[in-house]
Amino acid sequence: QNKPLAIKKLVVVSSYNQYLASVKSNPSNELVEIKKAIPNIKLDIRYATKNNFMQQVMYKQARAFARRPVVESLKKIQKELNKKGYGLKIFDGYRPYAITVEFYKKASDKNFVANPAKGSKHNRGCAVDLTLINLKTGKELVMPTPYDSFSAAAAAKYENVSPEARKNRDFLIAVMAKYQMNVLENEWWHYDFSGWRNYNLMDIPFEKL
Numbered sequence: 001q002n003k004p005l006a007i008k009k010l011v012v013v014s015s016y017n018q019y020l021a022s023v024k025s026n027p028s029n030e031l032v033e034i035k036k037a038i039p040n041i042k043l044d045i046r047y048a049t050k051n052n053f054m055q056q057v058m059y060k061q062a063r064a065f066a067r068r069p070v071v072e073s074l075k076k077i078q079k080e081l082n083k084k085g086y087g088l089k090i091f092d093g094y095r096p097y098a099i100t101v102e103f104y105k106k107a108s109d110k111n112f113v114a115n116p117a118k119g120s121k122h123n124r125g126c127a128v129d130l131t132l133i134n135l136k137t138g139k140e141l142v143m144p145t146p147y148d149s150f151s152a153a154a155a156a157k158y159e160n161v162s163p164e165a166r167k168n169r170d171f172l173i174a175v176m177a178k179y180q181m182n183v184l185e186n187e188w189w190h191y192d193f194s195g196w197r198n199y200n201l202m203d204i205p206f207e208k209l
């Protein structure tokens with residue numbers, strides 16, 4: 001006889017007080033503002049502009065957050081990169097769940113956006129979208145594709161790219177992995193924190209944080 005399927009209900013925290021209580025019981029739950037913790041990090045929050053795949057402003061504020069241990073990893077990564085003349089540029093961090101719902105409705109290719117039925121690691125404050133910059137010039141290093149290019153060439157192991165783009169991409173992937181930030185198979189710019197399972201999905205707008 002077939003066993004009934006166990007259907008897990010998706011938990012999304014949308015109450016600010018519930019979020020505060022979770023931080024009180026475990027400080028790792030805090031959504032830390034990345035720029036405050038790492039002042040020399042560069043931000044280019046595309047979803048707070050119309051320059052993104054949605055072609056509309058999705059965030060009211062150009063800010064980036066991540067859970068405390070994720071920001072600790074980013075701090076170490078930035079330190080290591082700075083010694084070599086490079087730095088990070090952040091495109092996105094914590095993303096409220098409602099935004100993932102909007103992305104999924106409109107995205108031309110659903111392979112490049114998380115399904116709201118499961119939620120995104122961004123909604124857990126455990127994913128960041130980023131690239132590398134040259135510290136002196138502030139310019140982005142050459143990568144296989146632009147950010148959020150929903151193309152085959154965006155894959156982390158895509159072979160048919162220039163030697164320079166491949167070198168930069170593979171260097172970024174390696175330094176991120178050293179600090180528990182693992183690249184997403186089909187997006188070279190997206191990194192998931194290995195402890196993401198310990199954090200709830202959230203739907204709290206930046207303005208409240």
Ligand SMILES: C[C@@H](N)C(=O)N[C@H](C)C(=O)O
Pocket residue numbers: 100103111112113114120121122127129148187190
């Ligand atoms: C939309 C893109 N930047 C992204 O973050 N995709 C992943 C799969 C996500 O939505 O979690």
Ligand SMILES: [Zn+2]
Pocket residue numbers: 122127128129189190191
């Ligand atoms: Zn992402």
